[in-house]
Structures are given as C-alpha cells and as structure tokens.
Amino acid sequence: MMRPRLKQAGWIAALALLGLASSQSDPLKAAVATGGAQYAQVILDQDEGQRLCTQYQSQLPGELIPKFIEAQKALIRYPANGKLLGDWQNGEKVFTDPKRGNCYACHQGDPKQLAYGTMGPSLANYGARGTSEPILRYTYEKIYNSWAFVxxxxxxxxxxxxxxxxxxxxxxxxxxxxxxxxxxxx
Amino acid sequence: MRWTGLALLLLSLLGVLAQSVPEDPRDEAKRQKQLLLQTSGILPSDLIVEQGKDLFYTKRGPRGVSLEGCDFGLGAGVLQGASVQLPRYFADTGKVEDLDSRIRTCMTQLQGFKPEEVKRSEVVPLAFFIAAQSDGLPIQVRIAAPAEREMYELGQKLFYARSGARDMGCATCHVSYVNRRSGVLPFSDVLGKDASMSHWPAYRYSNDQAWTMEDRIRACYGNLGHPQPDFYSPVPIALQLFMAYQANQAKAELPGFLR
Structure with a gap:
C-alpha cells in the first residue's frame, strides 16, 4: 500500500518542480511533462553526466573532462569478493542478452556469431591482451562505466x-x- | 501452414536477393519497390492511400461531416503542399501541430469524435492520403511564430538528449554513427543525406507496416528500452519540426517506401 503512494508523491513533487520551471524558463521541462508520465520521468531523471552530454551534444569541452571522468569513476562498484575475473560462460549469457549486456548490438564477439554491430571495435581475440591485474581492472571499469574513460x-x-x-x-x-x-x- | 508458406516465400525472396544484393539500403528499397510493382501492379502503400481517401471524403462522426473542411495550414480543404509544411503553428488551436495531431484535431473539432475515439488505424491511412498530395514537392517548414521557435528548440534538445538506462538519444546513432550499423541494421542519416522527414509517413516492406513519423519516433525510443512519448504530445511534434527544418528543400517522396 505504501509503495504506490510514495511513488505518486514523488511524481507530484516532480510536477511541482516543473511548475517552478515554467514554459518560459525551460520549455523542455514543461513540454516533456505532457509527453507522458514515464517518458517525462526518464528525461527529468537525467543524472549529471547525461545532463552534461545533452548540453554539449556529446562533445564535452576539454576543461570539463577531468572532473567528469573523476565523477564517473566514483560511480563504479566492485564485486563483494573483490574478484574482477568471473565465470566466462555466464559472461557470455550477459553479453548476448538484449536486456542486459546487448553487446552484439555494437561489437563483434564470437567470430561465429554473424549478426553483430559495427559501432564499437571488434572484441574477437580480446584475450591477446593477457590477464594481468591492470588489464582486468581496465576491462572491468570500462564495461561497468565507459564514461569513466570516454x-x-x-x-x-x-x-x-x-x-x-x-x-x-x-x-x-x-x-x-x-x-x-x-x-x-x- | 501460413508460416511455412511465408517462410518459403521469404526463402525464395532471399534466393532472388542473393543474386545481386545492393550495398546501399536505399538502393535495395528502390529495388524492392520495383519488384512489388512488377509482381502485383500496385504498392501496398497505394492501398493505404486509397483507404485514407475514403476516410477523408466520407461523412463521419457525430456531426456527420467529411474532413474536407479541415485546414491543414493552407486553407480548408487544400491538401496539395500541406504536409510538406508541417509541423506548423495553428492559430485555431494555439498549438504547433504535425500531420497526426492535425488529423486528430479535425476529427474531434470538426467531426465531433471524442479524443479517445480517434483510432491510429484511421489516423495513419488519413496521413498517407494527405501526405501523398505533396509527393515530389520540396519540404518547406518555417520557424516564424514564437511557438514554432520554442518547439524547434525543444526538438533540438530532445534530439541530442542522452537519457534512460542506455544513456542514448536520437543523435547517438543518427548523427555520430551514421555509417555504422547496430546488429544488422544500418543507421539512416536523419539530418543529412537521408533528410528523413522527406519520406514519412512510410510503408516498411520488411515487416509490412504503415507508419507515420510519430510511430517511427516512438519505435526508436522503444528499441532503446526507453519509455515512449505519447502520441500527439509535444515531444514527437518538436522532434519532427527540428528534423523537418534540417530537411528543408529536400524533395518529398510521399508516402515513403522503406526497408
């Protein structure tokens, strides 16, 4: 019983905020609010990183980059057991699942898998880099939060x-x- | 049985395709259009236009009138050249409207339908019919009224916005990665070479769909796992005004025929 009510309260609060940012000062906020509750919520819930990438059309000015990267690094969480190298067979499931990794949308992976996107570099033979700690850490952090690098x-x-x-x-x-x-x- | 038949048909089509597959999806769409014309003598989109024509001229709704009294921006009943100038500001509603929302406005205000009675299965064919009257004309949208300026700016912001659990937006694929593909699907150059607003509403032969740009925009968001904006809301209208302004002067192909 509590949950929907809390949700609704949050939504009303969001609408109240919109009221403050009237259509003159921020047409975006006012207009997206009429685009549907769920849509508006996702747009208005942009985090700081998304807001900056939106504002600068994904071309961040150089002077903002160090702070941006620092803030993104701080968002990275690690496994409780501290191990950055897990189970590759489960990894393949996460990699392929459109609802989780969805990695084939952009990357080549298993060379036998032909339906891959070309937006990111091929990951075939990625293992040639070895399994040293720096490689594992970079790979982990890049997958967890790519904006901490680019x-x-x-x-x-x-x-x-x-x-x-x-x-x-x-x-x-x-x-x-x-x-x-x-x-x-x- | 139906599926087996369909599968066989697809397989034979693939056989035909395998002989000479054009690299460019635009050329491939042209080829598919030719094939359909040769084999059936008529395009599926022509049938949708005819359906829209019937809906347009039939006296319908609680007031029992046709849509001939509807002003799509060039005066009541003037259809030629109307859709290539949309979205635009309409003084009677005080709003910037696109083709879909203007059809809905006339169905409610002129014919007397309740908003919830306005079905997509009627708006889409009507949009096809009205758009077809601008085939071959150049896109000509204006940013003149203050409401148009505001909508344009909203559309631009939304086009470049990064949001949702996949941190994406329109521009991430349709500007930055135009020459790449996601999975097997190549991205169209929405603001550049493809001038996408010049060929919507469109018939999509790969899955036999008739879509307006509102459907297309909502599907884009859906593909990103992002909540979709409501039909007829300012979000799809703003995005279309922004895209149409970039496509100004491009020759319209209406209705479009796409993959």
Missing amino acids: PCSLMYRGGVHGLFTPEETADLVAFLVDANSPLNRR
Whole structure:
C-alpha cells in the first residue's frame, strides 16, 4: 500500500518542480511533462553526466573532462569478493542478452556469431591482451562505466544503471579474456 | 501452414536477393519497390492511400461531416503542399501541430469524435492520403511564430538528449554513427543525406507496416528500452519540426517506401 503512494508523491513533487520551471524558463521541462508520465520521468531523471552530454551534444569541452571522468569513476562498484575475473560462460549469457549486456548490438564477439554491430571495435581475440591485474581492472571499469574513460561515449554505462551487477561485470570480463572463451579460441 | 508458406516465400525472396544484393539500403528499397510493382501492379502503400481517401471524403462522426473542411495550414480543404509544411503553428488551436495531431484535431473539432475515439488505424491511412498530395514537392517548414521557435528548440534538445538506462538519444546513432550499423541494421542519416522527414509517413516492406513519423519516433525510443512519448504530445511534434527544418528543400517522396 505504501509503495504506490510514495511513488505518486514523488511524481507530484516532480510536477511541482516543473511548475517552478515554467514554459518560459525551460520549455523542455514543461513540454516533456505532457509527453507522458514515464517518458517525462526518464528525461527529468537525467543524472549529471547525461545532463552534461545533452548540453554539449556529446562533445564535452576539454576543461570539463577531468572532473567528469573523476565523477564517473566514483560511480563504479566492485564485486563483494573483490574478484574482477568471473565465470566466462555466464559472461557470455550477459553479453548476448538484449536486456542486459546487448553487446552484439555494437561489437563483434564470437567470430561465429554473424549478426553483430559495427559501432564499437571488434572484441574477437580480446584475450591477446593477457590477464594481468591492470588489464582486468581496465576491462572491468570500462564495461561497468565507459564514461569513466570516454565522456559521453555511445557505450552505455550498464553497471551504473544496473543492467548487470558487479559480479556479472566480472563474468563479462572473463568472457573477454578467458582463453576458453569463444572470443579467444582458435 | 501460413508460416511455412511465408517462410518459403521469404526463402525464395532471399534466393532472388542473393543474386545481386545492393550495398546501399536505399538502393535495395528502390529495388524492392520495383519488384512489388512488377509482381502485383500496385504498392501496398497505394492501398493505404486509397483507404485514407475514403476516410477523408466520407461523412463521419457525430456531426456527420467529411474532413474536407479541415485546414491543414493552407486553407480548408487544400491538401496539395500541406504536409510538406508541417509541423506548423495553428492559430485555431494555439498549438504547433504535425500531420497526426492535425488529423486528430479535425476529427474531434470538426467531426465531433471524442479524443479517445480517434483510432491510429484511421489516423495513419488519413496521413498517407494527405501526405501523398505533396509527393515530389520540396519540404518547406518555417520557424516564424514564437511557438514554432520554442518547439524547434525543444526538438533540438530532445534530439541530442542522452537519457534512460542506455544513456542514448536520437543523435547517438543518427548523427555520430551514421555509417555504422547496430546488429544488422544500418543507421539512416536523419539530418543529412537521408533528410528523413522527406519520406514519412512510410510503408516498411520488411515487416509490412504503415507508419507515420510519430510511430517511427516512438519505435526508436522503444528499441532503446526507453519509455515512449505519447502520441500527439509535444515531444514527437518538436522532434519532427527540428528534423523537418534540417530537411528543408529536400524533395518529398510521399508516402515513403522503406526497408
């Protein structure tokens, strides 16, 4: 009983905020509010990173980049057991699942999988980089929050948004680097 | 059985395609259009236009009138050249309206339908019929009225906005990654070479769909796992005004015929 009520209260508060930002001062806020409650909520719930990437049309001015990257790094969470290398077989499931990683939309992965996008670089043979700690850490952090490396990159921050958990991020790392992963098999 | 038949048809089509697959999806759409014309003598979109024509001229709704009294911006009943000048500001509603919302306005205010009685299955064919009267004309939208300026700016902001759990927006794919593809689908150059507003509403042969740009915009958001803006709301209208202004002077192909 409490939950819907709280939700509604939050929505009313959001509308009240919109009221303050009248159509003159911010036509965006006023107009999106009439575009449907759910749509408006997602637009109005933009986090600081999304707001900056929107404001600068994804071309952040150089002087803003260090602070932006620092803020994005601070959003990265790690697995409770501290292990950045998980289970590659589960990683493959997360990689392929359109609702979680959805990685094939942009990247080549398993060379046998032909329906891949070309927006990101090919990840075939990613394991050639080895499994040293710096490689694992970079891979983990890049997957969890790509904006900690490339501000406003197309690559969405799946970890930050909870599309996959820290443990599943470690599984994705394994799918990329493990010698037995189809990405690296010869 | 139906599916088996369909699968066989698709397989044979693939066989035909395999002989010479054009690289460019635009050329491929032209080829598919030719094939359909050759085999059936008429395009599915022609039938939708005819359906819209019937709906337009039939006396309907509680007031029992046709849509001939509807002003799409060039005066009551003037259809030629009307849709290439939309979205635009309408003094009678005090709003910037696109083709979809203007059809709804006339169905409610002229014919007396209740807003909830306005069905997409009628708005879409009507949009096809009205748009077809501007085939071959250049896109000519203006940013003159203050409400148009405001809508244009809203559309521009929304086009470049990054939002939702996938941090995306229109421009991430349709500007920054125009020459790439997601999965097997190539991105159209919405603001540039494709001047996308010049060929919507459109028939999509790959899944036999008749869509207006409002449907298209909502599907884009849906594909990103992003909540969709409501039909007829300022969001799709603003995005269309922004896109149409970028497409000014482009020759309209209406209705469009796309993958």
